[in-house]
Ligand SMILES: Nc1ncnc2c1ncn2[C@@H]1O[C@H](COP(=O)(O)OP(=O)(O)OP(=O)(O)O)[C@@H](O)[C@H]1O
């Protein structure tokens with residue numbers, strides 16, 4: 518629980534300085550893949566005794582731009598490696614769709630680059646259809662200018678190699694990009710170029726990033742790799758959030774507020790006190806009296822829940838209204854999914870509200 522709060526704190530809130538805009542670059546687009554890009558079913562991944570992922574199922578569709586989030590060590594890189602085919606799952610299946618050409622950018626990019634090849638030459642091989650001046654302009658965006666472009670790749674430092682590998686991915690013919698923390702070695706200008714390239718990319722992208730600016734600009738769906746907080750020997754699960762990153766964060770921040778209240782002093786008893794009431798209504802005399810600190814925490818949580826309920830109601834109404842206007846089968850499907858998630862949240866908030874109210878009445 519604590520780690521989630523830390524995770525939220527860690528998200529960078531970058532102010533964008535006024536500087537010269539990134540030069541425009543026209544990116545070649547890859548041939549399209551089939552509609553289903555990956556289908557994962559009942560996948561588990563274990564390294565020896567260590568269970569990293571457990572019973573994970575989801576589908577990635579053509580054109581998805583997915584932000585893969587989760588605390589350190591949750592298994593994000595592991596999932597990316599599995600999706601890229603670098604590793605095989607311990608159990609379960611992972612099926613790539615038709616004509617899917619995947620390109621993988623590792624967190625520590627040790628991609629095999631020919632050490633003797635010169636940068637511009639190597640780039641030209643990857644993207645024979647792109648004019649040399651465009652390749653140079655792209656490399657310029659990634660901070661390689663002048664004579665740099667004639668350097669043999671072998672002499673690049675680790676950071677430079679990462680930057681180069683990203684530039685290279687942008688002109689490749691892959692239609693499924695798997696990017697593990699791609700912005701780590703980029704300055705703002707290069708980040709903008711990457712952002713623009715991915716935003717215009719007609720293929721499918723899944724990326725791991727802790728960079729708010731990047732995720733906000735790109736993530737259309739959020740997959741969260743979540744560790745099992747009750748039993749650390751179990752593997753992580755993957756939760757799919759149909760909304761964008763802002764929707765996801767809003768939910769998390771709502772959750773974090775409650776967690777912050779619960780962790781100020783004695784966190785667990787609050788949860789227990791609430792849990793007592795949840796399975797079945799208990800007779801008033803059986804209800805455990807809670808101390809003033811816990812009481813205050815419950816009151817704070819109740820206030821937070823009361824503020825969240827009308828917000829969710831508003832969203833449900835919006836989604837219902839939108840569903841009333843037919844756009845396309847895909848849009849109807851998407852809205853139905855969003856609506857189902859919202860209704861679930863609405864129901865659980867209402868239950869929580871009732872439980873808290875009852876507990877507070879009795880104390
Ligand atoms: N090859 C391996 N052998 C054994 N354990 C591994 C291996 N790769 C990863 N792990 C373990 O699996 C867990 C998940 O690691 P992973 O690198 O996928 O997490 P992550 O979510 O990418 O973390 P971070 O945010 O720090 O990059 C960690 O506990 C890690 O130690």
Ligand SMILES: [Mg+2]
Nearest residue numbers: 593594595624
């Ligand atoms: Mg990682």
